[in-house]
Amino acid sequence: MSQEWNLEALRESVRSTERRYRRELEADLEVGWIDMHSHVLPGVDDGAESFDHAVELLHEAWEGGTREVYVTPHMFRNPFDNFDAAEMVDAFGRFAEGLRELAVHHVTEYRFLRDLKIHLGAENYVSPEFLTALAERRVLTLGSTRCLLLELPDGLVTKAAESAVRKVVDAGYVPVLAHVERVTAFTRSAASLERLLEEGAIGQVNLPGLIDPRTFEVAAGHVQSGRARLVASDGHDLAQRTMRLDRLDEIPGPRRLRTLVEEAMTVQPRRIFELHRAG
Numbered sequence: 001m002s003q004e005w006n007l008e009a010l011r012e013s014v015r016s017t018e019r020r021y022r023r024e025l026e027a028d029l030e031v032g033w034i035d036m037h038s039h040v041l042p043g044v045d046d047g048a049e050s051f052d053h054a055v056e057l058l059h060e061a062w063e064g065g066t067r068e069v070y071v072t073p074h075m076f077r078n079p080f081d082n083f084d085a086a087e088m089v090d091a092f093g094r095f096a097e098g099l100r101e102l103a104v105h106h107v108t109e110y111r112f113l114r115d116l117k118i119h120l121g122a123e124n125y126v127s128p129e130f131l132t133a134l135a136e137r138r139v140l141t142l143g144s145t146r147c148l149l150l151e152l153p154d155g156l157v158t159k160a161a162e163s164a165v166r167k168v169v170d171a172g173y174v175p176v177l178a179h180v181e182r183v184t185a186f187t188r189s190a191a192s193l194e195r196l197l198e199e200g201a202i203g204q205v206n207l208p209g210l211i212d213p214r215t216f217e218v219a220a221g222h223v224q225s226g227r228a229r230l231v232a233s234d235g236h237d238l239a240q241r242t243m244r245l246d247r248l249d250e251i252p253g254p255r256r257l258r259t260l261v262e263e264a265m266t267v268q269p270r271r272i273f274e275l276h277r278a279g
């Protein structure tokens with residue numbers, strides 16, 4: 001009898017946890033998507049080409065339900081000449097000032113810019129230049145968090161990736177691995193990604209990677225297994241690599257996968273960034 005009671009109490013506790021989690025998720029969905037990987041800072045990489053183009057990208061993101069954007073230009077990677085964090089901060093400052101001007105002086109047309117939150121970050125290519133900057137703490141985290149978005153060179157052998165991730169952790173940062181579905185080493189062996197996660201890294205998948213049939217299986221596997229807790233646009237333009245995140249219907253597979261993707265663009269980034277807030 002008491003065992004039955006315990007079982008029922010356990011079931012109720014699971015149900016109440018599920019209800020609470022669903023409520024939190026729904027609250028986050030109302031707030032909107034958090035896009036933690038995008039190339040919208042104009043004129044610095046292969047993303048937005050001009051200020052006007054960047055505003056169009058942001059408007060499209062807003063229309064798709066995004067309410068918070070992390071601007072993550074390519075850094076420490078050729079041919080983009082972005083090796084200086086201070087220069088990137090200046091470029092972001094000019095961009096933010098331009099957006100503010102629009103929001104203030106063209107209230108009707110650009111009202112969304114008042115409500116869209118924008119943060120500076122970087123997509124740090126794990127190159128010798130990055131490791132030097134890391135040692136000197138001249139790197140850009142995602143906004144005011146300790147999270148560092150890392151792009152692993154595709155040819156980087158697993159041992160070198162492990163060493164780089166350990167250096168990032170030892171320097172006091174949280175490594176976030178960009179578009180893990182595109183890293184060949186992880187496609188061949190999920191165990192090599194798991195080793196990096198054990199070191200403290202967090203995986204991120206691109207939303208288009210879940211829609212493209214060529215990468216769906218790998219990307220979905222990373223999300224379903226929890227190896228990737230973050231999903232973002234990695235948006236570059238208005239055509240092929242857009243910033244729209246309201247594309248859940250285009251993801252095949254079970255409904256559970258789409259729920260996990262929703263969480264990876266709302267609850268998960270909010271929790272991860274709160275947990276790893278700098279200072």
Ligand SMILES: [Fe+2]
Nearest residue numbers: 037039123234
């Ligand atoms: Fe990117």
